[in-house]
Amino acid sequence: MARTLSGPPGTADVVTDVADAFAETILTAYAARTGPRFVMVLSGGPTARRCYECLATRAVGRISEGLQDKLYLGNLEARRDWGFAGDYVRAMWLMMQQETPDDFVVGTGEAHTVREFVELAFAHAGLDWKEHVEVDTRYFRPAEVDYLCADASKARRVLGWEPAVTFAELVRIMVEADMKEVESRLKGGTEALRLTVVAEEWHS
Numbered sequence: 001m002a003r004t005l006s007g008p009p010g011t012a013d014v015v016t017d018v019a020d021a022f023a024e025t026i027l028t029a030y031a032a033r034t035g036p037r038f039v040m041v042l043s044g045g046p047t048a049r050r051c052y053e054c055l056a057t058r059a060v061g062r063i064s065e066g067l068q069d070k071l072y073l074g075n076l077e078a079r080r081d082w083g084f085a086g087d088y089v090r091a092m093w094l095m096m097q098q099e100t101p102d103d104f105v106v107g108t109g110e111a112h113t114v115r116e117f118v119e120l121a122f123a124h125a126g127l128d129w130k131e132h133v134e135v136d137t138r139y140f141r142p143a144e145v146d147y148l149c150a151d152a153s154k155a156r157r158v159l160g161w162e163p164a165v166t167f168a169e170l171v172r173i174m175v176e177a178d179m180k181e182v183e184s185r186l187k188g189g190t191e192a193l194r195l196t197v198v199a200e201e202w203h204s
Helices: 015-034 051-064 085-096 114-124 153-159 167-187 190-203
Strands: 002-004 071-073 104-106 133-135
Touching: 051 071, 051 114, 051 167, 071 114, 085 104, 085 153, 104 153, 114 167
Parallel strands: 002 104, 071 133
Antiparallel strands: none
16 A cells, blocks of 8 residues: 555544545555555645645736736645655555555655745746735634654655655746646636636635
């Protein structure tokens, strides 16, 4: 089994974390009865297209084109272990090459604040994050886990795995991807893009 970073047992505070905990529990029980024949990755991973990092990079793309002015976020001091999905896929492949299935935690082992992420994201587009980001207490989680950082020492030791993409590089990749997406949509008409933004905000 493979695990990306997830909260400590009993600390699930959002629907996806609860689903992750259930998946891990049921598959562990299945493995105990039949023997491990699978690889499991919990989706609480740091590059999931949700939460702070995606809101930030999408906002950078929109703000840089004048389509948005403010980004409202919750706890900027929460620390997370953010990593590149491609690095994690490489870890999965290495796990599949092992003769005996085993459990591994996958993560960078580095924790950075949401504030750091936001600052880097806006700086990459030549913007001052303080002019566009505001803290809104409505977005604070009642059961916030302030610090999440993976211990991937076993994966490093057994698999010889190391993350190749740094935190700063990850932020750059995400910002550039979202800026390109905005530019692409602009070619289809500003009004169409505005309606897309409104629709996405309504569903978020």
